[in-house]
Amino acid sequence: MAEIITRFAPSPTGNLHIGSARTALINFITKSKNINSKLYLRIEDTDKERSTEEFKDNILSSLKWLCIDWDNEPQIQSQNINRHCEIANKLLTDNKAYKCICSENELNERREKINSGKITSKKICVSCENNKEVQSLKKDYVIRIKIPIDGNEILEDIIQGSVEVDNSEIDDYVLIRKNGTPTYMLSVVVDDHDLGVNFIIRGDDHLNNYFRQKFIYEYMNWKVPNYAHIPLIHGEDGSKLSKRHGAVNLMDLKAQGYLPDAIINNLILLGWSPKNQDDEIIQLDNIISKFDIKDLSKSASIFSYKKLDYFNNYYLRQEKNLGLFIDYCQSNLHLQKYIMQDKEKIIRIFNTYKKDISKYEEMIKIAEIYFNINFEISKNEQFQEDFNNYFNDFFKLINKIKKWEYEIINLEIKDFLKKNNIKFPILGKPIRYLLTNDYNGPSITDIFMILGKKQSLERLNKYKI
């Protein structure tokens, strides 16, 4: 693929969300295919009311956590306001824009007529453009771009194909607000141009914006970039992914114990799949070499937590990712206590249980069983006579073991079962219950190993026939 200059341009009005993360990811992958390509990060903070420093930091750290890297320092859009205004004034003097003083009420009335079909033109302001008095005002006006009434525009989108919209569908949108600040529509175009962006990858909720923004490029005689409008991600119910579908912020997913590899693997498979591959496990380096944005599907896809869980389980089980679990423990209030108390023990618990969990968070409850010094079984039930007959002998046997090693314990248990000619469940299930408060779970040898001899005997000792 040729050299591209692309960008990811979130507004710091919320935490980084799975949908935006996917856009960032696709930008990153696309730029990573060519060593000379660039990805810039621009914080679009022109809405000062809703933008915060916290959200900005959240976005930056979420991207870093996902291993999405960008070139140069992040750009802060609000620092370029003068430049944006300069362009707006240029458009004004070139007669490509005009001042407008319509009140909110006037605009609303007009808008209502347009939307109800009473007026076919999308022109929102009809009185200001040719009003000399308005055009010579020095303050208290907005600047609107002039969109021709006739003609149409065709976008050759990398993903959407060719899309045609009549100019009559486009309104004279605002470039400069009444308070003198530039709007998103102006700022994006100016900043993208100034950065040399030649390839824009963004959500297809922006598709319609192409037909507006295009005019600024045209009026300024700037080269129009290529566009790839990627389909949005939906929740299980088919609507745009949002909070009510579950955790959608990257940092929330991190806190639950999801891994970047799993999230990336899951996200990239929405709308794309690697060729000639039966399984769906694929990591960033491999994605970068196989992915081509042209292959991305045009239709929206549903984000599934079940599939994310599958990928996460796969990655957290990898031996090489054990370090990530340790990092997680150190950042988690509950697990922190345990790892400080006995690191080896928490690792042993994790290795025993990792096939059963889909995210690290689930380890909290499990670790609690083994670290609780006041452990009690929930009901002191009496087991079958069969079990009671053997319990004391079994207790003595365990007590007798000197070398507390997996193979030794395992052999002793097998031997005991054989000698007494009993099936495992009769002995094993109640034993597991006494040790973990659960009839099901890991092999009792594993449980003995986790608890250690002293604690194992303590727990067994509480049982009175």
Add this chain to the structure above:
RNA sequence: GACCCCUUCGUCUAUCGGUUAGGACACCUGGUUUUCAUCCAGGAAAGAGGAGUUCGAUUCUCCUAGGGGUCGCCA
């Protein structure tokens, strides 16, 4: 409502006019197992509907239906 986009198993997808429509997750069954699980093997499960074009349509065209996006002095 107007404009734009989308439509293959429940979900994510493969198929670039001729296939027993393939895979993955989830689900079900069986096997291994020291219970539960893991693991292994197998199974059920799809071209929204209707017209055309064609010797032949999931694939190309049109219509209908359904879904989504946009319609701000937000981005």
